Every structure is written in C-alpha cells, then in structure tokens.
Amino acid sequence: MRRDDSDASRELTADGILQHLAEIGAGRCRITDDDLAAAPSDVSRELLVGLLTLYEDLKYERELRAVAEQNSNRLVADLRAAVTARDEFLSVASHELRTPLSALRLQSTLLSRWLAQASLGEHEAELRMHCGIMERQVRRLEMLTGELLDVTRITTGRLELHRELVDLVPLAREVVARHAVEDSHDASMIALECDASLTGRWDAFRLDQVISNLLANAIRYGQSKPILVAVRGANGAARLIVQDQGIGIADEYKERIFGQFERAVSSHHYGGLGLGLWIAKQVVEAHGGTIHVESRLGHGATFIVTLPLATPGAGEPR
Amino acid sequence: MTGEEREQLLSQVFVIESGIVFYREIPVQSVESVDLMLGRLHELSGQWPEFIEVLDLSKVLRPSPAVRAAIRAWIKKMAPRMTHMCIIVESNVIIRAVARFVAYSMDVRQVSFYDTEAEAIDAARRLRR
Numbered sequence: 001m002r003r004d005d006s007d008a009s010r011e012l013t014a015d016g017i018l019q020h021l022a023e024i025g026a027g028r029c030r031i032t033d034d035d036l037a038a039a040p041s042d043v044s045r046e047l048l049v050g051l052l053t054l055y056e057d058l059k060y061e062r063e064l065r066a067v068a069e070q071n072s073n074r075l076v077a078d079l080r081a082a083v084t085a086r087d088e089f090l091s092v093a094s095h096e097l098r099t100p101l102s103a104l105r106l107q108s109t110l111l112s113r114w115l116a117q118a119s120l121g122e123h124e125a126e127l128r129m130h131c132g133i134m135e136r137q138v139r140r141l142e143m144l145t146g147e148l149l150d151v152t153r154i155t156t157g158r159l160e161l162h163r164e165l166v167d168l169v170p171l172a173r174e175v176v177a178r179h180a181v182e183d184s185h186d187a188s189m190i191a192l193e194c195d196a197s198l199t200g201r202w203d204a205f206r207l208d209q210v211i212s213n214l215l216a217n218a219i220r221y222g223q224s225k226p227i228l229v230a231v232r233g234a235n236g237a238a239r240l241i242v243q244d245q246g247i248g249i250a251d252e253y254k255e256r257i258f259g260q261f262e263r264a265v266s267s268h269h270y271g272g273l274g275l276g277l278w279i280a281k282q283v284v285e286a287h288g289g290t291i292h293v294e295s296r297l298g299h300g301a302t303f304i305v306t307l308p309l310a311t312p313g314a315g316e317p318r
Numbered sequence: 319m320t321g322e323e324r325e326q327l328l329s330q331v332f333v334i335e336s337g338i339v340f341y342r343e344i345p346v347q348s349v350e351s352v353d354l355m356l357g358r359l360h361e362l363s364g365q366w367p368e369f370i371e372v373l374d375l376s377k378v379l380r381p382s383p384a385v386r387a388a389i390r391a392w393i394k395k396m397a398p399r400m401t402h403m404c405i406i407v408e409s410n411v412i413i414r415a416v417a418r419f420v421a422y423s424m425d426v427r428q429v430s431f432y433d434t435e436a437e438a439i440d441a442a443r444r445l446r447r
Contacts, residue, residue, distance in 0.1 A: 050419045
C-alpha cells in the first residue's frame with residue numbers, strides 16, 4: 001500500500017496510534033505487511049505489528065462468531081421444523097387412530113355383553129378372560145393415543161380447561177376405585193385419606209387425568225407395596241398426595257421426569273410413552289397449581305399437587 | 319498430510335534435557351501442523367511440573383489469525399507449567415513483535431529473545447538451574 005504523508009506521520013505519534021486504534025474499533029484497518037517493513041523505527045514497527053495482529057484476530061473472531069451464529073440459526077430452524085413435523089404427525093396419527101379404536105372399543109363392549117348372556121360351555125371362563133384382556137388393551141391404546149393428542153394440544157397452546165365447581169374428594173375416590181378394578185392385582189393396597197370436601201373451579205376431566213396418571217405411576221413403580229392417596233385442604237389450597245414405596249427417583253431425575261417423553265427408568269423394563277407426568281404438570285400449572293416430587297432412590301416417591309381452591313369471583317373458565 | 323510429513327513435523331519438537339523442550343517452527347504453518355507439533359510439545363512436557371520452551375521462529379512468516387488462534391488454544395493449556403519461552407528470532411523484528419504480542423495474549427509473561435540457537439539454549443539452561 002502506498003502511504004501518503006499523513007499515513008506515515010500516524011505511525012510515530014500518539015495521535016497516529018489512536019487513529020489506528022479507532023479504525024480497528026470501527027472494523028477497518030489500513031496497515032499492511034508493506035507498512036510493517038517500511039516503518040521508520042523498531043518501536044513504531046512493533047506497535048504496528050501489535051495493532052495489525054489485534055485487528056486480524058478481532059476480525060477472525062468476528063467471522064468465527066458469524067459462522068457459528070449462522071450454524072446455530074440453521075440448527076434452530078431445523079429443530080423447529082422437526083418439532084413441527086413431529087407434532088403434526090402426532091396430531092394426525094392420534095386422530096386417525098381414534099376412529100378404528102372407537103369401533104374396536106364398541107365391538108369389544110358388545111362382545112363382552114354377548115358373552116355375559118351366552119352359555120359357552122367348557123370354554124366360557126377362557127373366553128371371558130381373553131375378552132377381558134382385549135378390553136383392557138383397547139383401553140390402554142385409547143389412553144396412549146389420548147396422551148399423544150394431548151401433546152399436540154398442549155404444545156400448540158390448544159389445551160382448554162372447562163372449569164366448573166368440582167369436589168376433589170369424590171373425584172379422587174372415583175379414580176382410586178377405577179384403578180382398583182382395572183389393576184386389581186396391584187391396587188388392593190391403595191389407601192385413601194380425604195377431607196370431607198374440597199371444592200374448586202377446576203376441569204374435572206383433566207384433574208381425573210392428573211390423579212389417574214400419578215396413581216398409574218405409583219402402581220407401575222410401586223413394587224406392589226401399599227400406596228397412599230391423600231386429599232387435604234391447607235392454606236386456601238387443595239393438596240393431592242400420591243405416595244408409593246417403590247423404586248424411588250434419583251436426584252438428577254426429579255426435574256427431568258416432568259419433561260416431555262422423559263423417564264427415569266429404561267423403557268425396556270417399564271411401559272408408557274413418558275408423557276404422563278408432563279401432561280399432569282401442564283394441566284396442574286394451567287389450573288394455577290404446582291406439582292413436585294419428594295423421593296430417595298429405593299425408598300419410594302411422593303408426588304404433591306397443590307391446587308388453588310375456589311374463591312368468590314374467581315376467574316372465568318379458560 | 320502423509321505419514322512421512324507427519325514424522326518430519328514431529329521431529330522438529332524434541333527434548334534437549336530434563337525440563338527443556340526445543341520447538342523449531344516451520345516457515346509456513348497451518349492449523350494442522352500447529353496441532354500436531356504443539357500436541358507433541360504438550361506430550362513431551364507432560365512429564366515435568368514445569369518446563370522451558372526454546373522456540374525457533376527465525377525462519378517463519380507471520381502466522382494467519384486461524385493459526386494464532388490454534389496456538390493460543392494449545393499454549394493456554396500449557397501456560398501454567400511453562401515458566402519461560404526463549405525465542406530465537408535472529409533479526410526478524412516483525413516476528414519478534416508478533417511473538418511478544420501473542421505470548422502476552424496467552425498470559426505468558428516470561429519471554430526473552432535471542433539471535434542464535436546456542437544463545438537461547440544457554441539461557442534456558444541458566445534459567446533452569
């Protein structure tokens with residue numbers, strides 16, 4: 001680069017150095033290797049080398065950051081597209097699965113009724129058992145597709161609460177009774193401790209789902225030991241407690257288990273989609289409540305849900 | 319890079335005596351060459367709690383920003399154990415300035431410059447005693 005007199009003079013004075021620094025700060029630099037070679041003294045040459053190196057290093061870092069940002073933006077866009085595709089797939093798949101499942105449910109119910117009335121001779125007991133298994137598996141399929149549908153409802157902000165005055169005590173009693181029938185081999189030791197009544201403006205269907213998910217978890221991981229379900233009022237809130245004495249949860253999983261498709265155990269050993277606690281958390285939080293777990297590995301788990309009780313003039317249904 | 323080229327580069331980094339490692343930089347460096355040679359320096363110096371590097375920069379051209387970034391990353395790992403850099407620059411004042419600038423930016427403060435290899439090694443031995 002050819003330098004004019006003003007360029008040359010900038011090398012030797014404090015003012016000249018400040019001008020170079022200002023250019024570097026503004027992302028420009030006019031120093032070249034030729035300038036370094038032509039510098040009039042060792043001191044000015046060393047200063048110019050320092051400035052040029054600083055400029056090049058800053059520029060390089062800026063370029064690296066820009067590339068990293070581009071990559072990061074592309075990655076985020078790809079991830080968003082993948083999540084959207086997944087949610088769309090889940091939505092379509094769960095909707096499509098519901099139609100044949102409803103038909104299957106109807107057929108299995110009709111078959112059960114027919115079996116109850118018919119005389120089937122020596123294979124009666126066996127047929128009733130197989131029919132019972134089929135009905136349970138259909139219910140399980142309905143529950144799983146329902147969970148998948150809930151994922152898309154929640155992630156797209158379409159979870160609607162139909163609030164009404166609900167008494168949590170009979171609701172909990174009903175869920176416990178239902179599980180005692182459906183999982184009779186496991187649920188014979190479910191104890192229920194309740195206050196007389198605990199009423200709030202809640203969505204009964206969704207709270208049924210929360211209690212059901214927590215109880216199903218307690219049965220699944222409870223190692224067939226006694227389970228306690230308690231519903232109590234305290235400080236203007238209802239507390240639902242589901243306690244098991246099973247395998248427990250390690251500290252590092254206590255937050256993660258409330259995540260989407262998360263589980264603290266291997267999916268090879270325990271069934272489910274890893275959505276029950278996530279859905280429960282979303283539903284509880286949509287009600288303005290909280291959910292957390294207290295547990296030690298090998299010493300069972302206690303899930304505690306707190307829901308605000310109904311107050312006069314409370315908000316309208318969402 | 320062929321196996322022969324790798325061996326050639328690795329042979330530029332060697333132990334002079336306990337606690338002193340010689341590193342002869344090649345004229346035009348690349349990120350790969352720097353990773354290979356500074357990796358060897360890291361490996362050789364790993365046997366001592368502290369060491370001195372005798373660095374021959376007499377034949378090198380000004381490194382690119384990418385190479386300087388790679389050098390910084392490696393030297394930062396070794397800086398706590400590297401008690402001194404004895405740098406041979408002969409009369410290359412530009413490289414002397416670049417070396418000082420880069421060393422300072424890596425928190426390596428103990429740097430001295432020499433015209434010849436013999437002077438640098440002597441100085442390293444004196445510092446080691």
